[in-house]
Amino acid sequence: MIDRVLFDWAPVTVAVVGIAVALDFWLTHAGARASQLVRHVWEGEGSYEMNPTWESDVDAGRRFSWRLFGATAALIVALLAVRYVPFLTELGPAYFAFAAGAIMLVQAPVFIAHVSNLQTFRALADPAAETGRILMHRPFLYGQSGWHFARFAVLWLLLWVPSQQAFFLGGALGCFAFARYMLRLAEEAEASRPAPAAPAAPAAPTAEVASGASPPS
Secondary structure (H helix, E strand, O other), rough: HHHHHHHOOHHHHHHHHHHHHHHHHHHHHHHHHHHHHHOEEEEOOOOOOOOOHHHHHHHHHOOHHHHHHHHHHHHHHHHHHHHHHHHHHHOOOOHHHHHHHHHHHHHHHHHHHHHHHHHEEEHHOOOHHOOEEEEEEEHHHHHHHHHHHHHHHHHHHHHHHHHHOHHHHHHHHHHHHHHHHHHHHHHHHHOOOOOOOOOOOOOOOHHHHHOOOOOOO
16 A cells, blocks of 8 residues: 555655755754754764765755765656656556665654754753763764664564565665664774773882881981
8 A cells, every 4th residue: 555655656755755855964954053052061972973975064064965966866866767767667666665665764763863862952951951971982873873773674674564565675674774884884983993091000119118118217
């Protein structure tokens, strides 16, 4: 049912994909600005943006990115091709729904993370909300993001089993791929971290103390 609706309403589906990507970029900038206001109590190491592809755009505060525009256009063209290119259309609605799910259902955990972050930053802006300060290192942030996507991959897979809708299967595989990407970044970030400095050795006792003699007066 879902697969067929997405196939029949392909122009609407494609428009939603374009709007979702643009909204994701806008919310990322909103979250980056909000995080700066609470750096005295909460800070994530490195860029606020977790995907290295877009870090430079977010860090520079660019509201428009030609790279993002090109990537979004490529997604839209690919979806339209799956829907309207004759030999691909003959494959059936499930193929278009699978592709749509691999894009749209990956955005679901992204939007949830955006809303959660914005709510957290708003709460932390209250001076009475927190005592002390926390700095989260990059490997931890990547790992948390990876497991966030992994949980959604399981959710979409559980929905696919009874429904047999390719839309959910596409979402499961898309979230799983992104989870693996984030966890690989966590491993690389951890491996590149400098080894902690060894604690300084205690100073050797003086000869007088070591021998039990009293120090000279």
